[in-house]
Amino acid sequence: MPEQLPLQGETVIFTGTPKSVDVFDLVRQYGGEPYSFPLIQVGEIEDSSDEERLKKSGAYDWLIFTSQSAVHSFQSKMKRYRLKAADIQSKIAAVGTQTAAALEKIGFQVEFIPTVFSADVFVQQFKPEGATKLNVLFLRGTLAGSLIREELPFHVVEWTVYETVTKPQSIISIVELLKKRTDCTVLFASPSAVQVFVESAVPIVGWSGFTIGAIGHVTANALKKAGATVNVTPETYTLKELVNALARRKEEIQ
Template identity: 70%
Template sequence: MPEYGPLKGETVIFTGTAKSLEVFDLVKQYGGVPLSIPLIQVKEIKDSTDEVKLKTCGDFDWLIFTSQSAVKAFHSKMDYFNVSVIDIPSKIAAVGTQTAAALEKIGFTVKFIPSVFSADVFVKQFKPVESKEMKVLFLKGSLAGSIIREELPFHVEEWTIYETGAKHDSIESLVDIVKTTEKCSVLFASPSAVRVFKESAVPVIGWEGYTIGAIGHVTEKALLEAGAKVDVKPEIYTLKELVESLARRKDEFQ
């Protein structure tokens, strides 16, 4: 660990599901101590209709993915039912570079990514040249909003392939760390994590005494509505950029 750095002595808590060690290494490079304490957990939804639905995916003009969790669940179904990328000639849209990378890792070619990694920007920028008669399938989680279905100007079907739930057994350790650590940052990557934190941790530790980071404007809005003050939000909505922004902020105050 570096002797000096903008995050020296800082404990940085990631409250989302762990997907990459890259951001943990980045925190260490800046002198901080990264901790993964997920407040949410995701689980693939398995149903008797999965095989039929999976084998009709190729009938859609576009498939839309907004999270790495959706990609993971979809890939699991492909493996289970022996469906390959070749069997799904649909064009692929992804919200975010990390989601796109997860899709390309399993063999898909991503044709569209919005400039800002959120559903509200996606529906404004997603304008394929095909006619409005085209069919679109949104692969989603149980807590996904309705904006993609409601605001795209063509027929959108949805397939809920994973569910998101609270991970309450993480709360006690997170609260203890925040209470006993002099320098601490808590990073949020989704409104779901904000909701769990507000319900379980805030009654004990409140919103003061630690730095709060949000990965994007939707999560920032959830934090503000919950009564928090958002200290850090990156221009590009990735965890890497959130850590970079946190380091810059800490460097300014040293």
């Protein structure tokens, strides 16, 4: 770390739910003060058809996971119905190294990860050798887009395994911080979080007076479409690299 801490005095607000405290520690190492106020909250969707769908999941050629939330919800169902990764012979595709790590932690071997961690790049690069007709299962959340189903040239079945709801208290807390603190950064990890912020916080605090960071071009585009200037985006789409990119930017303008 540099001797002069680039985030000294900076309030760094995470609007997603970090799966590890490492990113908070990284902010502190750079001299900043991290806050976690997730704008959305995810929870597993339980249904009477879960056991049957879970047992049939191994019949698909590929299972596709685009988030750690989907992995955790799928894992909960596996535990509930006493199914192990070894019982599922499907190949596994993951969008992102963190999603892949979550899958490997529960016993799966991930065989495909796109070079850029987003669904639009995934559908361009997911071309298994010799595959003409594949049956794939996409494990998704309630706010997932239709890109994977519509753009992949295979038979895609969707299984919505988790739901996303807003957290009003987080909005109140973020607005209060932005009003009190002069040096603030707000980090966005999904278009869903952007949408909540636009609807609930922007009418009060606007887009000026704080630094804006985004993971990925899809989230960045959502911010730009909403009228925001995106100051920081990392080359690798992870929270850790977003914090590193923020530190580099602050160091450059000091």
